[in-house]
Amino acid sequence: MASVAIGAFLTGGLVASGAQAQGVLVGSPTGGETTVTKSTLGIGAAAVVQPKYEGSNEVEVIPIPVILPQFVVREEDQNTVLTEVRNRVAFRGLDDIRIRVLGGDVFQVGAVTGYITDREQSDGDLLRGLGDVTGGLVLGAYSAFTFGAFTFDAAYLDKLTGDSAGPQYRLGIETQRRLTDRASVGIRVGTTFASAEFMQTYFGVTKNQSRKSKAGLPVYTTDGGIKDVFIAVGGTYDISDRWVLKGGVRYGRLLDEAADSPVVETADQVSGTVGLAYRFDWNR
Numbered sequence: 567m568a569s570v571a572i573g574a575f576l577t578g579g580l581v582a583s584g585a586q587a588q589g590v591l592v593g594s595p596t597g598g599e600t601t602v603t604k605s606t607l608g609i610g611a612a613a614v615v616q617p618k619y620e621g622s623n624e625v626e627v628i629p630i631p632v633i634l635p636q637f638v639v640r641e642e643d644q645n646t647v648l649t650e651v652r653n654r655v656a657f658r659g660l661d662d663i664r665i666r667v668l669g670g671d672v673f674q675v676g677a678v679t680g681y682i683t684d685r686e687q688s689d690g691d692l693l694r695g696l697g698d699v700t701g702g703l704v705l706g707a708y709s710a711f712t713f714g715a716f717t718f719d720a721a722y723l724d725k726l727t728g729d730s731a732g733p734q735y736r737l738g739i740e741t742q743r744r745l746t747d748r749a750s751v752g753i754r755v756g757t758t759f760a761s762a763e764f765m766q767t768y769f770g771v772t773k774n775q776s777r778k779s780k781a782g783l784p785v786y787t788t789d790g791g792i793k794d795v796f797i798a799v800g801g802t803y804d805i806s807d808r809w810v811l812k813g814g815v816r817y818g819r820l821l822d823e824a825a826d827s828p829v830v831e832t833a834d835q836v837s838g839t840v841g842l843a844y845r846f847d848w849n850r
Contacts, residue, residue, distance in 0.1 A: 609633060612812075612841025614660060618689040620768055621820060621830030625837075628660070628683070632843045657839070658754075658798075659816070661704045662723060662736065671712060678706035682725050685768065692829050694780035699767060702728025715741050731768065732761030734793070748804040755797045760824075762790035769827035783828040793824045794835070813840040 610632035618624050656664045661680040668675050685699040708721035717740050724733040738756030745751060765788035776785045800814030819825075820833040 607847070608843045608845045610841060610843030612839060614837065614839045616660070616837035617835050619685040619693070620824070620835065621827060621832065622690050623831040624690065630841070632841060658721075658736075658738075659837070661725075662721065664708050664721070669710075673709075673711050675707070675709045678704065678708050678721050678723055680704040680723070682728070682731075684728075690829075690831060692781050692783065692831060695778040696771070696775045696783075696829070697778075699731075700728035702726060706733070715743075717741070729767065730763065732763030732790075734761070734764055735759040749801065751799070751801045753797070753799050755795075757795045758793045760790060760793040762788065765790060765793070765823060769824050769829060771828055781828075786828050788823045788827070791823060792821050794818045794820050796835075800839075808845045809842065810845075811840075811842050814838065 612630045612632055614628045614630060615625050616628065618626050654666045658664065659680065661682050662678060663680045664676055664678050666674045666676040680703075682701045682704055684701040685693070687693040687696050687698055702725045704723050704725050706721060706723040708719055710717055710719035712718075719738050719740075721736045721738075722733060723736065725731045736756060736758045738754055740752055740754035742750060742752035769786070770788045771779070771783050771786040773785050776783055796816055796818035798814060798816035800812070803811045805811055815838040816836070818835040818837075820830060820835065824830070825833040
């Protein structure tokens with residue numbers, strides 16, 4: 567798979583939100599009001615470790631630059647910027663980055679973006695002769711509802727560029743707990759349903775591919791249906807008011823036609839993410 571750089575990463579701890587830049591009115595020495603603004607910019611790096619392709623028993627490391635666009639906030643709110651961002655953006659994977667548009671603590675709706683990396687026939691012995699599948703930009707939408715300590719969500723994801731592939735639908739349940747003022751952990755379980763087109767693109771084998779397959783793979787035709795189930799555990803630690811560390815691990819299990827596909831080396835899929843960002847600020 568080709569590496570991909572996305573200027574966003576990990577849960578909202580390190581991804582920009584849609585916060586509006588505003589001036590702050592403070593009293594001037596002459597008794598009038600003066601607009602004072604303070605800007606912030608976060609930079610850092612992250613690494614995603616994931617299977618080379620869905621079904622692979624080998625992993626690849628994808629570096630991601632972290633760039634947090636500018637915020638303008640009140641002086642007393644400087645320490646809450648990362649918290650506000652974290653509440654607006656959630657990282658579920660390279661193909662599933664969620665940005666809250668409307669709603670609050672109980673109900674929310676928003677956009678989904680991300681990227682599906684290339685699947686190259688050199689990524690595994692079983693793929694040789696099948697040809698490459700070009701990756702592309704993912705766009706979609708999601709909604710979520712919180713009841714007590716649990717949040718239930720549903721998302722629609724569709725790859726709009728690269729080789730054609732149909733949409734996926736993801737359902738999840740998660741809960742989070744703050745351990746200290748600086749540390750929090752979360753656990754999430756869910757499942758992914760994929761369209762027939764998506765399943766055929768990534769798990770099927772056409773007659774032409776079967777003829778060219780170096781591994782002698784048989785023709786394999788798929789229908790839409792459940793693709794996987796997964797569990798993920800992640801944590802955030804604010805090292806200081808400027809440094810934030812984020813990490814997580816995800817275990818997924820391919821099911822049914824996805825697991826039975828001749829291109830799958832293993833149905834067990836493990837991935838992880840770790841990253842670090844630093845916040846700069848200055849008066850304007």
